[in-house]
Amino acid sequence: MNKQLEIAIVILNWNGRSLLEQFIPNVLKYSDNATVYVADNASEDDSVEYLRQNYPEVGIVMNKENGGFAKGYNDALKHINADVYCLLNSDVEVTKNWLTPIRSFFENDKKIAIAQPKILDFKNKSMLEYAGAAGGFLDMFGYPFCRGRVFQTLEMDQGQYNDIKDIFWATGACMFIRKHVFDSLKGFDEDYFAHQEEIDLCWRANNLGYKTKYIGTSSVYHVGGATLNNMNPKKTFLNFRNSLYSLTKNLPLKKVIPLVLIRLVLDGVAAMRFLFQFKFQHLFAIFKAHLSYYWNLRKMSKKRQQLDEYKKYYVCTSIVWSYFVRKRKHYSSLVKD
Structure with missing residues (x-):
């Protein structure tokens, strides 16, 4: 048994x-x-x-x-x-x-x-x-x-x-x-x-x-939000910085630099959106997230795994484009299972 x-x-x-x-x-x-x-x-x-x-x-x-x-x-x-x-x-x-x-x-x-x-x-x-x-x-x-x-x-x-x-x-x-x-x-x-x-x-x-x-x-x-509310600037900081950490650590070497550069630009667009919404604390949170990322870039790079092969990690190209431009706001309209 x-x-x-x-x-x-x-x-x-x-x-x-x-x-x-x-x-x-x-x-x-x-x-x-x-x-x-x-x-x-x-x-x-x-x-x-x-x-x-x-x-x-x-x-x-x-x-x-x-x-x-x-x-x-x-x-x-x-x-x-x-x-x-x-x-x-x-x-x-x-x-x-x-x-x-x-x-x-x-x-x-x-x-x-x-x-x-x-x-x-x-x-x-x-x-x-x-x-x-x-x-x-x-x-x-x-x-x-x-x-x-x-x-x-x-x-x-x-x-x-x-x-x-x-x-x-x-x-x-x-x-x-x-x-x-x-x-x-x-x-x-x-x-x-x-x-x-x-x-x-x-x-x-x-x-x-x-x-x-x-x-x-x-x-x-x-319950959610018991530690940090979804729209808490501290959470904005951690989410934007930590997402960049994950890209740096886990992507194949040839994909890291171009994708991180694009991501930094997209984060800038998100910051401008917070500006127009008068959410200045979130704007500064993204700025601080990028500074923290640059400061720790070398440390994160040393944590990279040695990848023998590229494993696809994503299921759609851009949820930013799909959600905000094409107005596709549900999983079923983003991804075909």
Whole structure:
């Protein structure tokens, strides 16, 4: 008889007592045959004490500092042993039997390295949610989008994504990854701090031949914006800078320079759009993102993998052109499956 797959659900926490109080009960109730951990990023509130008093069955890993999403998980997962990690945001409500189809796919297909369920909006449960929706993709210039979410346009969940599909990146809000794959990739790139480090991780996995899967027969509800709101200038800074990091690290050498140059121009167009919208903080965030990218360019270049062959990473040429010029605002109009 085959040994059952061991899943460790690991929730990263920083000053999140209210979120743990709200969402931990469902995680424990609906996560049969999985071990639940909270990785605490040096919280200053009483969230750890709350867990110890009310949920002694939850394992607690204490990180020495708040190193953000990337370092927080890297530090914590060194102390947790399981076949598969589920990296679960503290603001996610899981559903009955959510683990069953995901466990089945990992047990039956050894090529699957990373996976995510359908991500729905906790505040409007009929809508797909920004951070992951029905699986992530990139366009040619490294701009991320999802089935069910292109820029700020979100689709209603009408069962159109109740499928199983190969995707390019899985959301960090609810990412399943085999331990040996996470270890072989040396975890997340801590220079990202937060935002798009999951895209970089999935891209590096893709370059090594691993598969990332969307499993739409499993659903969770994500609050979103609990750490940084979608339109927070700090998030704008991190998203623009980290996306350039990923291009630099993961593209074949002959494609890096031309694509990064085009991307810098497109980022400038985005900055002008913020200018005309009087969103000056976001304009300066893009400017600072580029300065930070230039400052760290040499460091990022040293992290490049030695690619034996070019692996296509994008599914459409430009979502900027398609979305803003051609007014194609849904995945189905961008990509023909």
